[in-house]
Amino acid sequence: MELMFAGLALGGLYALLAMGLTLQYGVARILNLAYGIFVIAAAFGAYVAKVQLGISPIVALLFSLPLGFGLGWALYSLLLLPLVRRTRAGPQLDIDSLLATFGLMFVIEGALLWIFGGNFYSYSYLSHPVYIAGTPVEANRLVVILVALALTLLLHVGMNRTRLGLAVRAVEVDPATAVLAGIDARTISALVFGVGGAVVAVSGVIISMFLPFSVSMATEFLMKALLVVVMGGLGSISGCLLAGMTLGFGETIVARFIDPGLTLAVNFGLFIVVLSVRPAGIFGRTV
Amino acid sequence: MKRTALLLAISFAIAGFSGSSGQGAENKIRVGWAISKTGSNSIAVATSLLPNYRMWVNDINAAGGLSLKNGRRALVEVVEYDDRSNSEEAVRAIERLITQDKVDIVLPPLGTALNLAVAPTLAKYGYPFLGVTATTDLAPELVKRWPNAFFFIGTGSQYGEGLLTLLEQERKSGELGNKVAMIYAADAFGVDLSMAARKLMARYGFDLVYDKSYPVGIRDMVPILSEIKDRAPDIFLCFSYPPDTLLVTDQAIIAGFNPKVFYTGVGTQYPAYRQRFGHNIDGVMGPGGIDADNSEIQRYFRRINETSGGDTDRFAAPVVYVGLQVLQQAIEHVGSIDRSAIIQDMKTAHFATIFGDVTLGDQQLAKRWLVGQWQDGEFKGIAPADVNGANKPVIPKPAWK
Amino acid sequence: MRSVFVGAIRRGAPAVIIAAVAVPPILIDGYALSVAINVAQYGVMATAWAMFSGPTRYVSLATVAFYGVGVYTAALLGGSMPWAIVLLAAALSGATLAILAGMLTLRLSGVYFVIFTFSLSELLRQIVTWYEVNVHRSVGRYVFLDVAPAHIYSQLLGLLALLLALAWLLRRSRMGLALRIIGADLVVANHIGIDTAKVRVLLFAFSAIFMSTAGAIIAPRWTYVDPAIAFSQTISFEVLIMALFGGVQLLFGPLIGVASLCLVFEYLSIQFPDQLIAFLGLIYLLIVYVMPSGIVPACSAVGQVLALREKAVA
Secondary structure: OHHHHHHHHHHHHHHHHHHHHHHHHHHHOOOOOOHHHHHHHHHHHHHHHHHHOOOOHHHHHHHHHHHHHHHHHHHHHHHHHHHHHHHOOOOHHHHHHHHHHHHHHHHHHHHHHHHHOOOOEOOOOOOOEEEEOOEEEEHHHHHHHHHHHHHHHHHHHHHHHOHHHHHHHHHHHOHHHHHHOOOOHHHHHHHHHHHHHHHHHHHHHHHHHHOOEOHHHHHHHHHHHHHHHHHHOOOOHHHHHHHHHHHHHHHHHHHHHHOHHHHHHHHHHHHHHHHHHOOOOOOOOOO | OHHHHHHHHHHHHHHHHHHOOOOOOOOEEEEEEEEOOOOOOHHHHHHHHHHHHHHHHHHHHHOOOEEOHHHOEEEEEEEEEEOOOOHHHHHHHHHHHHHHOOOOEEEOOOOHHHHHHHHHHHHHHOOOEEEOOOOOOOHHHHHHHOOOEEEOOOOHHHHHHHHHHHHHHHHHOOOOOOEEEEEEEOOHHHHHHHHHHHHHHHHHOOEEEEEEEEOOOOOOOHHHHHHHHHOOOOEEEEEOOHHHHHHHHHHHHHHOOOOOEEEEOOOOOOHHHHHHHHHHHOOOEEOOOEOOOOHHHHHHHHHHHHHHOOOOOOOHHHHHHHHHHHHHHHHHHHOOOOHHHHHHHHHHOOEEEOOEEEOOHHHEOOOOOOEEEEEOOEEEEEEOOOOOOOOOOOOOOOOOO | OHHHHHHHHHHHHHHHHHHHOOOOOOOOOHHHHHHHHHHHHHHHHHHHHHHHHHHHOOOOOOHHHHHHHHHHHHHHHOOOOOHHHHHHHHHHHHHHHHHHHHHHOOOOOOHHHHHHHHHHHHHHHHHHHHHHHHHHOOOOEEOOOOOOHHHHHHHHHHHHHHHHHHHHHHHHOHHHHHHHHHHHOHHHHHHOOOOHHHHHHHHHHHHHHHHHHHHHHHHHHOOEEOHHHHOOHHHHHHHHHHHHHHOOOOOOHHHHHHHHHHHHHHHHHHHOOOOHHHHHHHHHHHHHHHOOOOHHHHHHHHHHHHHHHHHHHO
């Protein structure tokens, strides 16, 4: 029982981390390597709000949504659109956008280091046990599970049941044809980057509730998100949840029954196995 | 033509590197350090190393400088680089400090790996090497290889031995049962500690019911804790690093896992730990500790609070400062920057430090706190019991609130 | 006029490289030698990287996986075997790993390949850590080999020379032609009977050999080696950026990138130790937005403008 919640919480965390990234890639075909540092930046935002301004992280969560959206949207429109134009969305875009977002990651990292230094930060919020069928579960980890499920559901419905979602999927499948239907791929991409940014902000705030964080942890979060995204199939929301849970439960089971020393190795092992069998991820279309 | 221009540009760039070096004036001493401002070491650097370095320099300059021969005073001038937690960068930065910036003294980087990476270079140029954060079991052999090297913080096995000696005493006096669960981070200090502890547990006849490593960067301890809880140990030892120390404590509290001895590794002594858990951590043990009633120590922590704008840890930080005090006094004994004389002085002289009067026999600091425990909101030294100011351990620890 | 300029760079490149990189090891010491070692080390890796990733357009982040394997081979065998055997063993283990990884990644393309190679490095790091902790019972290894820095430097230079010579030959061989066709169009390459899979895997292994040998050569420099040092992801990214900065299509492109960026990084870390990481980021952005195909083509573009202006003046 305890293990099941542990697996769920870890899986939920991974899925949550990866969701914004997979959205952004699915539509815009741009892998945003600055993703991890945005998560950390949001965590710092929540820390400042909680410790210095006395704002509850839940309120901070609500504020972070529009802020994250705005930043994501600006990132695409200001920084990435010129690259899309230059490369005409050809194969060179892959490399150029990797480098650009990696550079952006360093710039933000430098700024955060300058403000907060290299130390790690943490605060305590909702870290009391909630008993579910007699099993103690940390309340803030429960929040992770719930938010991850809610977001998956929301995005899934949004993508499949709304007109905007239809437009987004059209761009995903074939940007060139989408234009014929009167859909501007670039506007949609910017919009989705914004939604991705909002998801980043949410995951950052939530992570700050229960994990100590420091600037140097950005690459780790990025890596976790990348694994999940690729395993799930780039651009697939439900794949994201499934892959996140696979990794979460994989880690938990290995830690409990085999050897905790191998928990991180199992992540990459699973990843390589999945990719060798299904090169485009669990839910991925063949590339 | 173009080629010449390019060559010119390159030689210009190289010349630019030495531009900042300029010879120090007579009344200046140049001190250089290359530390991890970024990368995986940056947490420990920001907590334990940098506040000490800055305070030390500030204090010397505020007092009018180091006092040298013939009543001369020399202000300290700093050259600082970032080694990005990378060995090759660290080696190169040290070479640069010595040969380009011509610093008089080099202060060490953080952690065993970087310290050992730069040690051969410092030995080559004959600079005193303060291993204030290098915890290697090879220290006794290394000092033979490097006559300029001094180790202050002790080895993982010393901490393991100190801990097991304490536990064995408490067990004999009937306070403790026999069952131990041990987990450790798969990194240098964690592994060394676990090795020493495992060996002594076998000798003393402890029953080791759980013994596993976990990777640095673990994000969930619930699976491990749930299994350990099932085996109901009296003693829980977790040789951890700062983020996992917070994590394991947090999750033990949630799971209601409250063994008689709860020991966590690096990070237990950090101000962030107390800030996070408040008085809930009373009774938690870890490596290090301080003699909280000693006025010198109290003054040290007050000063570092004032100068760095934040608190520092109760394990490495005071040891780092002892290293700096030794270095400063050795320079003042010699009265000039005669590095081989300074090294010789460090090997033989007595030094007045915040740990009292110390010597560096065998180029190692002999005594320091090996086990500490949070008691009444302070991390007090409890072992070895024969060190002045040792507090009595509180066993069993109070229940989590 | 333009061709004169580009020609000057092409012809001048080797001379500049020799001046900037191959300073005879006996002439320099201390800091300059450290910088030279760094340039030579990255020079080998960036050139080897470009040899595979340039023509095939597969962006590999496995550089540090091979490098780390080399470092560990040296740490394991360095004390007990003759040095030549150690280097050979490093080369072999690099090649073996590359062939395995190459076969696993045959069906991957684009971004998938990038992330696969990235995780490969991380997986290796975790496995080595687990092995060291649970079997060797210590995370770090001590490498007490008294190899003088100048000696390390000469070995790296030798390796670099060998690599450049082989890369030059490769460009003129049938294999080089096959590679260019694969890079241009995989489908066409398959149609005209090129065994694209075999060529790719072989080339991947070939470039890996040099990366792991470089790792083995540099290992004695640090005294202490642990997985975090040997498998540091930054190395992969730095190699990538340096090679791209120089331009991967030219034989000497990556080396020019390495020499210039190493000097720039060095300069920045002296002048702005606190803002270094932000500046690194700005350089990345600069490369992407201002000179996307590398500094040499960018220079020739500038040359073109200058030439036009000269003409106008005349």
